[in-house]
Amino acid sequence: MMGKFYKILLDIIRSIDLLTEIIWKIKIKKKILPITYDLTSLVIKKALEEYNNRGIKFNSYLDMGCGQIAILGLFQKKMCPDTKTTSADIYEKFISNAKQNALANKTNINFVLSDLFSNITNKYDLISFNPPYVPIAYKKKSFDYEKISYAGEDGTDAISKFLKNAKNYMTNNGLIFLGVNLFYVSLNNLQNIVNNFEYKVVETIKKKPHNCIVLILKQ
Template identity: 40%
Template sequence: MVYAPREDSFLLLRNMRGVILPRHKVKRVLDVGTGSGILAKEAAKFSKQVIACDIDKETIEKLKKENKNKKIKFIYSDLFSNIKNKFDLIVFNPPYLPSKKIKDKEIDGGKNGTEVIEKFLEKAKDFLNKNGKILLLCSSLNKNLTRLFKKYRYNYKKIDEENLFFEKLYVYELSK
């Protein structure tokens, strides 16, 4: 099932378009958990190549059929399982809602809402170019985010936030 763009997607899109892409030379972009492909499509306007991956095979097949942009390649991948290259920018709008059991892989982030985020952080550096950046969307419902950034030795800064009725969304810029 395709994750339809919502407030979180649009917040990440705004920061990718307005903060990262104009400021950095970005040739290769990785969109992890692409969902609707909205971030990949925007990134293709500013870069030479975009790899957009998702854990949902049906989503990837649908996006492949609809895709008319030769700069974008849609692939099935559980986070980095089928990713081979390094990137100037990695964007990730993860499943971040806390839940005891992961029932809906689009939105359930595990016990503290950070299980998927932690798996991502553990491997993401291996796929970043020397001066590469990560844009990561998180929620005020997520616990111990900065502890995770420190644990995996990322430089980090919060670059935007948005208040919703039951949570606050944050966009973090991470680097090696």
């Protein structure tokens, strides 16, 4: 009961554009869906801020699965305008909506319609991904844009496909910020995938009190 109430409250808060604009320091011009970010996005945001505060600069950034706003790409560009940023998503409508928001924010982002790396050609100092990780059994009804959330039986399909290919698109010292909600995917399961594809965990960033984490990975 408390959990359901908490989720509804969170959804309402995340639908209020003014609040989103204050938290993310961006302008929202247009949206397709009411909710523009999730708790995992907030931990990736924290990771971007922490690296910036440590003086670690990324020359190039791939915001994989950018969503309808490209909220992470916009945030990084506002914080570090020099970062050459590419935002990619599998949904054409998200890309065209995100383009309009980038324009409204006077931000130069390169947008690519891509199924993971299918249309990506460059290598990046940083690739972030807040992937779909909800196991399909949680799905109660069909809706548009299901790849926002669902990724196979145990929620790891997109993570595995992403990690299988990501190393081909990273510069030598490149990093991955991979966000996951451990409520849906166990840490053990996640670590097995990371080990399988031979990445090293540099550190883990958390934002209590929820279960979302960001793994910072290198080759």
